[in-house]
Amino acid sequence: MTNKNAEQSTTNSNEILPILYWVLGSIWAPITLPWIIYQMLGTLHMKYKRTNLNSKVVLITGASSGLGEALAHAFYAAGCRVILAARRKNELERVKKDLLESHQTVPTHVPIILPLDLTDLPSLPKNIETVLGICSQIDILINNGGITSRGNVLNTDLGVYEKLMLVNYFGQVCLTKAVLPSMVERKSGHIVLISSVQGLIGIPNRSAYAASKHAIQAFCDSLRAEVAEHNVEVTVVSPGYIKTELSLNALTESGSKYGRMDENTAKGYSAEYVAEQIVRAVVEKKNEVIIAPPTARIAVYLRRLLPSVYFWIMNKRAKNEV
Numbered sequence: 001m002t003n004k005n006a007e008q009s010t011t012n013s014n015e016i017l018p019i020l021y022w023v024l025g026s027i028w029a030p031i032t033l034p035w036i037i038y039q040m041l042g043t044l045h046m047k048y049k050r051t052n053l054n055s056k057v058v059l060i061t062g063a064s065s066g067l068g069e070a071l072a073h074a075f076y077a078a079g080c081r082v083i084l085a086a087r088r089k090n091e092l093e094r095v096k097k098d099l100l101e102s103h104q105t106v107p108t109h110v111p112i113i114l115p116l117d118l119t120d121l122p123s124l125p126k127n128i129e130t131v132l133g134i135c136s137q138i139d140i141l142i143n144n145g146g147i148t149s150r151g152n153v154l155n156t157d158l159g160v161y162e163k164l165m166l167v168n169y170f171g172q173v174c175l176t177k178a179v180l181p182s183m184v185e186r187k188s189g190h191i192v193l194i195s196s197v198q199g200l201i202g203i204p205n206r207s208a209y210a211a212s213k214h215a216i217q218a219f220c221d222s223l224r225a226e227v228a229e230h231n232v233e234v235t236v237v238s239p240g241y242i243k244t245e246l247s248l249n250a251l252t253e254s255g256s257k258y259g260r261m262d263e264n265t266a267k268g269y270s271a272e273y274v275a276e277q278i279v280r281a282v283v284e285k286k287n288e289v290i291i292a293p294p295t296a297r298i299a300v301y302l303r304r305l306l307p308s309v310y311f312w313i314m315n316k317r318a319k320n321e322v
């Protein structure tokens with residue numbers, strides 16, 4: 001290229017650039033400005049709506065660790081009266097202590113501890129009666145307690161299927177049924193069920209878990225329609241991997257403790273992030289919410305829209321090829 005040509009092209013770009021900026025500006029400003037304003041209004045609106053949570057009674061199962069613990073912090077900080085339920089009383093005491101020591105700048109309510117075992121179905125209604133005796137009402141029930149499993153159908157004991165169904169499904173159904181009459185009577189209440197992306201798609205080695213979470217999804221859809229006329233809300237939450245103790249507590253094929261932190265779990269969302277998204281979903285009275293990265297979302301849509309592609313990918317995955 002000669003010098004003259006080079007000069008020529010600089011002049012050209014000097015002329016073109018302002019035009020380009022002008023074109024981009026005139027296209028983008030009308031799009032981005034309203035968008036920024038919309039986002040700011042949304043944030044303000046969310047802050048305002050969050051005040052609705054003030055002094056609400058929120059019962060959270062699985063509050064002794066992971067997502068349940070993070071939910072306890074999120075709802076406590078929003079001014080709720082939280083009831084912490086799980087089996088390990090000492091861990092619930094720890095969470096209560098942590099709550100009392102944190103969030104000292106906002107008016108709060110002393111958390112209540114409710115030791116319960118989700119597999120002990122006959123004991124669950126009594127637990128709800130106890131809470132209703134103390135708080136007179138439960139505004140939000142968050143069915144979060146759960147366990148997972150590792151292993152294929154061929155080698156997994158039937159007992160593992162029973163255990164997962166008890167904790168992840170029947171326990172939740174039982175608590176929901178115990179709370180529901182008081183909500184219907186008051187014509188107000190919100191039931192939240194923590195499902196999983198695996199409540200929407202089944203993956204190899206997780207049949208027991210995926211089946212229990214699929215059951216939750218179907219239960220929610222039926223329930224939501226039934227209780228809408230009583231002004232009771234139902235939200236089903238489907239998170240992707242979250243960095244919690246879930247895989248450590250998973251059951252192996254024989255029902256023993258798996259005890260390993262899986263790579264996917266370790267690389268997952270923080271429990272605090274997911275808890276914040278759940279608070280938003282509750283405030284906005286969402287029917288369902290998927291909190292997952294694009295790959296998991298694509299898998300969910302593939303299963304619905306292009307099932308044969310999904311099956312092909314899962315066959316590969318079962319052979320550890322993807």
Ligand SMILES: NC(=O)c1ccc[n+]([C@@H]2O[C@H](COP(=O)([O-])OP(=O)(O)OC[C@H]3O[C@@H](n4cnc5c(N)ncnc54)[C@H](OP(=O)(O)O)[C@@H]3O)[C@@H](O)[C@H]2O)c1
Nearest residue numbers: 062064065066067086087088118145146241242244245246
């Ligand atoms: N971590 C993930 O990648 C992920 C992804 C999607 C969905 N989820 C769902 O998120 C929920 C919370 O799990 P997490 O990830 O926070 O795992 P986690 O840290 O293992 O917490 C599980 C909680 O469930 C409670 N729990 C287990 N068995 C119980 C029983 N028989 N009775 C009463 N409570 C019981 C545990 O408390 P005790 O041991 O004290 O009873 C614990 O508080 C589960 O429903 C899980 O399926 C997790």
Ligand SMILES: *[C@@H]1O[C@H](CO)[C@@H](O)[C@H](O)[C@H]1NC(C)=O
Nearest residue numbers: 151152204205317318319320
């Ligand atoms: C499934 O579990 C078996 C052991 O039960 C293991 O050998 C295999 O690698 C696992 N497959 C996947 C895809 O995780």
